[in-house]
Amino acid sequence: MAKTSMVNRDIKRTKIVKKYATKRAELKATVLSPNSSYEEKMEAQTKLQKLPRDASPVRQRNRCVLSGRSRGVYRKFGLGRNKLREATMRGDVPGLRKASW
Template sequence: MATDAVIARNRKRQRLVAKYAAKREALKKAGDYESLQKLPRNSNPVRVRNRCSMTGRGRGVYRHFMLCRNMLRQLALEGKIPGLRKSSW
């Protein structure tokens, strides 16, 4: 499980991306790259990491569910994700 500080840092980045999204888009359309550079670094969407909403794991995350592969498997086997079940043939 990721540390609380790593999870908090990622959430802070998500808030900054949402806050500056409109301004960033306007500056890009205007071609004002000098002003774009003056925005906070963490307001760039590239710096946000997709993390598991339950464990904070940063790798093996399914975007549709926002769960890592381990939690997705566990919840699917418990039947807690509607319409998802283990395949067999």
């Protein structure tokens, strides 16, 4: 089980990313637009830098939904490798079963 503080920090980051998503998208579009002037680009860049660091989606971490584990998480299922194995053994994951040959 992961530290609850780390899980809570990730939840907080997710909320902040959602809150600033449209503002970030507009500013990044301005910066990348070939039609905008140099001054507009620089102004948009400084506004982008003044946003909170956690507003960037890159700072989010994939975590297991059940245990909060940060490593070995399968995106498709949203579970860590240990919990995915347990769920597969119970038959909770449709279309997935233990390999045997």
